[in-house]
Amino acid sequence: MATSNDTREFNSGLLSFLEQSPTPFHAVAMLQTALKNAGFLELNEQDAWTLQAEGRYYLTRNDSSLIAFSVGAQPPVEKGVRIVGAHTDSPCLKVKPNADIHRHGYHQLGLEVYGGVLLNPWFDRDLSLAGRVSYRQKNGSVINRLLNFKRPMGSIPSLAIHLDRDVNSQRSINSQTDLPMLLALGDAQESTSFRELLAAQIAVEHGDSDVEDVLAYEISLFDTQAPSVLGARDEFIASARLDNLLSCYAGLRALLAAEGSATKVLVCNDHEEVGSVSTAGANGPMLRDCLRRICGGDEDFVRSMQKSMLVSADNAHGIHPNFAEKHDSQHGPVLNKGVVIKINANQRYASNSVTEACFRECARQADTPLQSFVVRSDMACGSTIGPITAAELGVPTIDVGVPTFAMHSIREFAGSRDACDLATILETFYSRS
Numbered sequence: 555m556a557t558s559n560d561t562r563e564f565n566s567g568l569l570s571f572l573e574q575s576p577t578p579f580h581a582v583a584m585l586q587t588a589l590k591n592a593g594f595l596e597l598n599e600q601d602a603w604t605l606q607a608e609g610r611y612y613l614t615r616n617d618s619s620l621i622a623f624s625v626g627a628q629p630p631v632e633k634g635v636r637i638v639g640a641h642t643d644s645p646c647l648k649v650k651p652n653a654d655i656h657r658h659g660y661h662q663l664g665l666e667v668y669g670g671v672l673l674n675p676w677f678d679r680d681l682s683l684a685g686r687v688s689y690r691q692k693n694g695s696v697i698n699r700l701l702n703f704k705r706p707m708g709s710i711p712s713l714a715i716h717l718d719r720d721v722n723s724q725r726s727i728n729s730q731t732d733l734p735m736l737l738a739l740g741d742a743q744e745s746t747s748f749r750e751l752l753a754a755q756i757a758v759e760h761g762d763s764d765v766e767d768v769l770a771y772e773i774s775l776f777d778t779q780a781p782s783v784l785g786a787r788d789e790f791i792a793s794a795r796l797d798n799l800l801s802c803y804a805g806l807r808a809l810l811a812a813e814g815s816a817t818k819v820l821v822c823n824d825h826e827e828v829g830s831v832s833t834a835g836a837n838g839p840m841l842r843d844c845l846r847r848i849c850g851g852d853e854d855f856v857r858s859m860q861k862s863m864l865v866s867a868d869n870a871h872g873i874h875p876n877f878a879e880k881h882d883s884q885h886g887p888v889l890n891k892g893v894v895i896k897i898n899a900n901q902r903y904a905s906n907s908v909t910e911a912c913f914r915e916c917a918r919q920a921d922t923p924l925q926s927f928v929v930r931s932d933m934a935c936g937s938t939i940g941p942i943t944a945a946e947l948g949v950p951t952i953d954v955g956v957p958t959f960a961m962h963s964i965r966e967f968a969g970s971r972d973a974c975d976l977a978t979i980l981e982t983f984y985s986r987s
Contacts, residue, residue: 556922556974564807564974565791569781571803572793576684576776578618578642578824579700581799585620585806585822586612592810594622603847613844617686617698618642618824619834621844622809626817631854633816634861635845636984637949638808639836639939640801640868641826644794645669645962647676647733649683649773653748655734661745662734663708665775669827672963673727676775679964680706681735685773687752692766699762701755706778708737735775777964789890789970796958796966798826801867804956804977812984817848826868826939836939842946856948863909864951865983866940867976869968870894870927872957885928887957890969892923893976896938896953904940904951913952913983920982922975925957 556564575581589612590596597603597613605611605625612622619642626633650664667673684702691697710733715721727733738745746754749768757763781793805820812818825835832838849855873886887894895910896903917924929935944951956976959967 556971556978561971561974564977565783565970567807568800568803568973569783569791569793572781572795572799575795575799576682576702577686577700577772577774579686579772580684580702581642581802582614582618582620582822583700585622585802586614588806588810589622599843605848615840616824616832616834617700619840620822621819621841622806623817623819623844623848624809624812625848627815629854630817630849630858630862632861634858634863635817635819635848635949636814636986637819637821637862637864638805638980638984639821639823639841639864639866639943640805641798641824641836641939642802642822643669643824643827644797644799645671645827647671647735647775648685649748649771649775651770654742654745656740656742656745659739659741660736661738661740663737663748665733665735667729667733668774670962672960673729673733674725675960675964676733677710677712679709680778681709681775682707682778683773684776685771687756687768687771687773689753689756689768690766691762691764693764696769697762699756699760701752701759701773703755704778708735710735779965783970785970790967791970791973792965792967794965796956796968797869797961798867800869800956800968800973801976804973805867805980807977808980808984811981814985814987816984816987818984819845819848821943823939830939830942836942837946841943845947859947859949862949863912863983864904864940864943864947864949865913865980866904866938866943866951866953867980868938868940868953868955869958869961869966870896870955871961872959872968874959880930880933882928882930885926887925887927889957889959889967890971891957892925893917893972893979894925894927894955894957896927896955898929898935900935901941902935902937903953904938904944905953906950909950909952913954913979916982916986917979919986920975920978922979927957
């Protein structure tokens with residue numbers, strides 16, 4: 555079991571990772587840096603690969619999904635592959651292509667909803683902008699850059715209660731009309747366009763003042779409030795994007811610390827929050843293509859998968875003391891009481907008795923507690939990359955996660971011990987013979 559010092563050190567790294575990863579692009583860049591510093595070599599999917607036993611490698615796709623792996627001393631066809639999966643994206647608000655709106659002397663940005671966002675908490679926040687920009691330089695070169703404005707750039711102010719007396723009992727949000735972000739004062743002639751703002755930021759962050767035209771962008775809003783440890787005894791952590799960057803970070807730490815002779819893989823996919831159907835999502839070919847190359851071909855890939863296991867790590871719903879009736883009374887995970895095994899009879903989670911037994915044994919060896927979650931029988935159940943990846947690969951899979959409050963809010967809430975416990979179990983899973 556992790557000590558209190560272990561937990562504090564882990565959480566320090568986790569909160570730093572969360573703060574520096576406002577978008578999936580930035581999260582993958584952070585993961586890349588950590589892997590490079592640990593001696594992992596970057597692979598290009600366009601190249602032929604020559605993998606060495608006990609070599610350590612990583613690759614990215616779309617700058618927003620990443621696979622890192624350590625080749626085992628024994629081949630996958632003999633030992634199988636230990637796989638941990640998570641996702642890099644979180645529900646958020648994204649800037650539309652033609653974003654500039656000028657009304658009543660104000661400059662606003664039109665926004666699009668990404669994923670199942672809990673919208674109310676986005677109002678009255680200090681919001682900034684981050685993402686990827688593609689632009690043409692004056693010499694004709696097309697460049698892709700990551701941007702992070704960091705400082706507050708605007709807000710979505712609430713309507714005063716005096717003008718909406720029923721707001722506390724009947725509040726509804728129209729995502730088209732209620733969400734444009736207030737960016738600046740000024741009409742179209744007075745204000746700087748959003749694309750001009752991006753060009754200026756490129757010069758600030760990358761020293762490139764040779765921008766001729768901003769061609770395209772994928773820019774998200776994010777809350778500038780820093781992640782924190784809180785509670786009377788530092789029992790909790792609060793941050794944006796705990797779902798699911800917490801699991802990405804736990805998987806990274808486990809991979810870097812793991813031992814054992816089996817091949818170990820960490821996959822962090824984008825686009826889980828919108829169904830995973832993309833070239834970089836779990837319902838695309840990225841992981842399957844990579845594993846086929848690691849295993850040495852189709853025949854060995856199929857044989858290897860039947861000796862392998864995937865742990866799909868994605869946050870779980872902790873039992874909320876104000877809304878306990880939303881949980882099955884026998885399956886209400888409590889923060890800091892252990893990682894959660896997620897089970898669903900209708901295969902919304904991929905856990906089965908065999909994979910559950912294996913994960914429970916890993917937790918026993920790691921001296922870490924576990925809990926179980928089953929959704930109420932009269933409520934719909936969400937899903938994860940677990941069933942999608944299991945179906946794509948034919949690999950035995952379990953769904954687990956850290957219990958969390960306010961999932962899909964702009965600021966989520968979890969226990970300060972659970973993430974470190976997850977990393978400890980994942981390390982044991984990677985290292986098992």
